[in-house]
Amino acid sequence: MTTERVDRDSEAAGELEHCDRTLTGLACRSWQDLPTADVVAAVEAGELTTASQGAAAGQRVTSATATSAAAVQRQGLPPLSDATADWSGFGEAVIPVLSGSPGAGASVVAAVLSDALSSLRQRVLLVDTAEPPRSGLATAAAAEGPVLPGPHESVRVRQSQRDDNILLARVETDLPVLTPGMVPPPRFFKPTSGSIDATIVDIGHDAWRMATHPLAGSGAWMRTGSPPVRPIVVCRATRPSLLHTEQVLTRLETWNATGAITPPAQLVVAGAKKWPAGIPGGAGRRVAALLDEAVFVPHDPTTELSGVTDEPTPKQLRTAVMSLLGRWNLIAGSAPASSRRATARRSRKESQA
Template identity: 55%
Template structure:
């Protein structure tokens, strides 16, 4: 389970979540892409070509719609309410797709990280809850001073929950829109973010994706190549340098 947590809105968490889902599909995994954000603020609102036929309704006015994004299932909140409070998002157990086994779940939590980090045991923040399967939260930032400051504040807000074992701390930093740190930016990282800097993964800027956002089309190969070392490190993608073993 891979929760994708943005340092702030607009850093590219939805693009990263879709890229992870596409790369995992190409690595022959059965993928569930979860979008628990308010439908009006979702970064994955156009990630599927059409609305799927499967529907789960844990509440009379809040439901979950399952659609297809290529061979991955996309699960999104449906509601007729004007505003969807964080505590009204269905719990993770409701997002299990009917008649479909899932190997990897990618959760887009980038829509409101400040509220999620305040109480990561209910609503959409429950995806950060420590347990089985063990979540591997990813923290997404932009290559800028403000983004690193926001990331430090989010980590500090989560620290009490991590200390008590209620939530899993982000262990991976992903920098969207750059191939390296601009001069002087990495030095502005706070104590908590600085611990994630050595293993940071950089995803380059892609003009077409930045303009159109996440569409039903596959994410660009350049973005998938950028995150492939991370998936190999987690054992979710094959190592191209390893030769296949021959059986006698």
């Protein structure tokens, strides 16, 4: 490597470091209590903009992103607050759906639960907390609905009808990123008219990041409150997915010990009808405690290829979650718990044989 090349690389590194320090200062200036995760995301948004539009544009984006995050967080329960949430107006239960591992299928499971309730004439609020470009529910409604006033001019909630009984509420922003703290507090997703029987929340692939500090952003949906919160964690029937799910539950365990959140007490296995041979034996102790009541949502090739569309999810998938909804008294009728546990134990023994 020539001396000239070394000098160029050193100069570029120095410019990048200077840019990073400048953007960090701008982000922190918006609010002294802005969480580190939001500062980092705001700086990254600024760096991306700087690369394409120049330093001045990057600084504007960093400042706008941090200011939005600060404004949104001031309108919810403080991140360090141990106050319980008031879930009145969200139906008989709030069901956050977490992804235990990458690509587990949390968005599909959220849609399946919503469609199953809708098929029984239950009115459902389906909440999507993901960044719009990474949303698994981006095409879940045939047409875009109106935008509601958000907690900040750069952060909005769009409500669209998935069907006659399902209202899809998705977070939107015109900024390059949606930082954890920019996800509006739950009350901004609440319908402006009509009653809701249940609320399903797609937390999805953000579960790992959310678990580092679940009392802010999308994690606000995990707060203990009344009516009860019933979190679900979704995994695949593979050893790597079980391992990742164990790690998510481990992160959440610390916060559960404070009494501030309700931990996932239900495991949903996507893309399988039962455990493959030997797979359940690889579960850690936290996942193992959920195996007997696990619900299996079978593989559907059309859904695998197309994801969630504006069409109802296949009947076989909806049928698979009916026992769970019945167990939670969200619909009438379900198999006795003792029968379900016996069936689950038989399935596990057969897979380990």
